[in-house]
Amino acid sequence: MKLLVLSLVSLAAAAPSPPTWASKFQNLAPMLKSMIPQGGPLSPQIIQTLLEPNVANVARNSYVYREGTSLYLLGDKWTASGANVYWLGLDENVVPPAGEPFYAPTNASYPTKGRTTEVMATLVTMGAKLIRSQTLGVSTGNPLSLLPSPGNYNEAAFESMDWAIFQARQHGLRIFAPLTDNYDYYHGGKFNFLRWAGFNITGSQNPLSPDTLQFYTNATIIGTFKDYISHLMTHVNPYTGITYAADPTIIGYETGNELGGVKFGDKNVSVEWTREICRHIKTLGPNKLCIDGTYGIQPLHFPITEIDIFSDHFYPLNNTKLSTGIAQVESTDRVYIAGEIDWTGNSNGDSLQSFYDVILQDQLKEKPTVAGSMFWSLFGHDVPDCTRFVNHSDGFALQYGNPLNTAKNNTQISTIREHYFAMQNITVDSYLPAVACPHNFIPGYEAEYTYF
Ligand SMILES: *[C@@H]1O[C@H](CO)[C@@H](O)[C@H](O)[C@H]1NC(C)=O
Ligand SMILES: *[C@@H]1O[C@H](CO)[C@@H](O)[C@H](O)[C@H]1NC(C)=O
Ligand SMILES: *[C@@H]1O[C@H](CO)[C@@H](O)[C@H](O)[C@H]1NC(C)=O
Ligand SMILES: *[C@@H]1O[C@H](CO)[C@@H](O)[C@H](O)[C@H]1NC(C)=O
Ligand SMILES: *[C@@H]1O[C@H](CO)[C@@H](O)[C@H](O)[C@H]1NC(C)=O
Ligand SMILES: *[C@@H]1O[C@H](CO)[C@@H](O)[C@H](O)[C@H]1NC(C)=O
Numbered sequence: 266m267k268l269l270v271l272s273l274v275s276l277a278a279a280a281p282s283p284p285t286w287a288s289k290f291q292n293l294a295p296m297l298k299s300m301i302p303q304g305g306p307l308s309p310q311i312i313q314t315l316l317e318p319n320v321a322n323v324a325r326n327s328y329v330y331r332e333g334t335s336l337y338l339l340g341d342k343w344t345a346s347g348a349n350v351y352w353l354g355l356d357e358n359v360v361p362p363a364g365e366p367f368y369a370p371t372n373a374s375y376p377t378k379g380r381t382t383e384v385m386a387t388l389v390t391m392g393a394k395l396i397r398s399q400t401l402g403v404s405t406g407n408p409l410s411l412l413p414s415p416g417n418y419n420e421a422a423f424e425s426m427d428w429a430i431f432q433a434r435q436h437g438l439r440i441f442a443p444l445t446d447n448y449d450y451y452h453g454g455k456f457n458f459l460r461w462a463g464f465n466i467t468g469s470q471n472p473l474s475p476d477t478l479q480f481y482t483n484a485t486i487i488g489t490f491k492d493y494i495s496h497l498m499t500h501v502n503p504y505t506g507i508t509y510a511a512d513p514t515i516i517g518y519e520t521g522n523e524l525g526g527v528k529f530g531d532k533n534v535s536v537e538w539t540r541e542i543c544r545h546i547k548t549l550g551p552n553k554l555c556i557d558g559t560y561g562i563q564p565l566h567f568p569i570t571e572i573d574i575f576s577d578h579f580y581p582l583n584n585t586k587l588s589t590g591i592a593q594v595e596s597t598d599r600v601y602i603a604g605e606i607d608w609t610g611n612s613n614g615d616s617l618q619s620f621y622d623v624i625l626q627d628q629l630k631e632k633p634t635v636a637g638s639m640f641w642s643l644f645g646h647d648v649p650d651c652t653r654f655v656n657h658s659d660g661f662a663l664q665y666g667n668p669l670n671t672a673k674n675n676t677q678i679s680t681i682r683e684h685y686f687a688m689q690n691i692t693v694d695s696y697l698p699a700v701a702c703p704h705n706f707i708p709g710y711e712a713e714y715t716y717f
């Protein structure tokens with residue numbers, strides 16, 4: 266058995282194409298045959314079908330790592346295209362049946378397991394590899410969150426997170442999550458920590474009090490925040506038996522979402538704080554990547570060697586800003602991700618295709634700097650109700666397969682899918698394959714294994 270595992274590791278590292286490598290493993294046939302005593306003949310083709318799931322398992326149990334400007338998995342270049350799916354830990358768009366956990370002031374509720382599973386299958390179909398999910402990292406200040414108030418952890422909040430992380434793993438997808446938010450949304454953010462420390466500030470105040478910067482400087486607040494991160498990352502997921510810190514499914518954590526100082530987009534996020542939070546993440550999870558959560562590329566953070574990835578958000582798409590950011594990040598020998606992009610084509614920015622062309626051009630290099638881009642944001646059916654889609658009011662909800670989509674909506678979605686496959690050197694056409702809605706989801710019968 267040990268020999269088998271070792272063989273598979275070297276097999277996956279070499280990443281040969283299935284038809285040739287299958288024949289090399291004919292010597293495994295007797296071993297496999299002994300494991301299936303009443304089985305039928307094991308032809309090379311059938312041995313290949315037995316090996317494929319193991320190759321996928323070797324990959325999903327291996328960490329994504331950075332070398333210079335590029336990300337790798339098992340020695341191969343790894344692309345990080347995907348979606349923002351902000352609601353996986355806690356949602357705000359569905360009113361659950363009476364009796365289920367619900368926080369009416371913000372419409373907060375836990376998503377159904379079927380919604381999560383469907384969205385994972387959708388991402389596989391789209392050629393995505395990575396999910397960015399606010400509520401798998403930001404969960405503070407409301408009764409359904411992980412930290413409703415300081416020192417008072419709500420373990421029930423882990424159930425939806427655990428399921429999402431397990432389902433991502435089973436679908437061959439990876440996750441990263443911001444740890445707090447620059448704003449005061451339903452899932453929480455930096456203002457919770459400020460108010461808990463007695464700074465009476467809300468995100469809607471304009472202008473914001475200069476005390477907002479206490480989030481980055483006040484030792485009491487930093488202590489509470491680091492304790493929260495520790496609680497999150499040391500949690501053992503019952504579906505996997507390992508902590509979030511140890512799970513390769515979570516490639517890393519982002520210090521926050523669109524962090525800034527007291528003015529929108531001012532990038533005034535303390536260097537010392539960013540270093541301290543990245544160090545904390547890596548102390549808990551030595552294989553985790555740290556993503557700078559500052560809104561935009563902040564060159565003052567380049568000396569922070571603990572940062573692996575810098576990112577920017579695009580509303581609207583702006584190829585000049587993208588190219589400039591890539592060049593800056595390349596010069597500091599780190600990875601670039603476009604962490605949120607407007608996919609709709611409804612704004613006066615550059616076209617989605619031209620934006621993707623910039624990214625693909627970089628990907629074709631021997632050592633790319635752009636690992637990928639993440640559109641904002643994905644929704645699926647209101648599972649178990651497979652007749653209607655969940656919508657969100659921001660105008661950016663991507664509902665894959667919704668019959669109400671316009672031709673233009675679907676053209677944009679095809680463009681995304683073609684690009685995500687092109688990033689892996691695979692050509693697909695504009696056809697959008699259907700994704701099954703799990704409907705009356707039964708644990709154990711979900712699409713558990715997808716071999717990508
Ligand atoms: C909650 O949802 C209801 C029904 O969709 C809506 O009318 C209401 O405005 C929402 N409340 C908040 C705080 O978003
Ligand atoms: C930090 O916050 C605490 C309240 O939690 C407060 O007592 C203290 O004065 C603050 N420190 C500074 C330097 O403002
Ligand atoms: C907090 O500030 C708001 C105004 O922004 C005020 O109405 C409220 O009374 C303040 N709360 C405390 C505890 O000072
Ligand atoms: C942001 O920081 C810069 C210096 O790093 C400073 O000049 C500027 O005033 C700060 N802006 C705000 C809004 O605090
Ligand atoms: C694109 O970004 C550049 C900065 O890189 C800025 O000067 C320009 O105004 C932006 N264009 C649009 C249309 O927002
Ligand atoms: C879908 O297309 C319609 C019609 O052009 C548009 O109003 C709507 O915003 C589009 N939806 C999204 C999420 O882009």
Ligand SMILES: *[C@@H]1O[C@H](CO)[C@@H](O)[C@H](O)[C@H]1NC(C)=O
Binds near residue numbers: 658
């Ligand atoms: C989704 O919400 C947006 C914004 O509120 C709205 O324009 C759009 O028509 C809705 N789409 C569907 C399919 O309900």
Ligand SMILES: *[C@@H]1O[C@H](CO)[C@@H](O)[C@H](O)[C@H]1NC(C)=O
Binds near residue numbers: 690
């Ligand atoms: C991409 O695929 C083509 C044809 O399948 C192949 O010739 C080429 O070498 C591949 N490029 C890379 C970078 O893998």
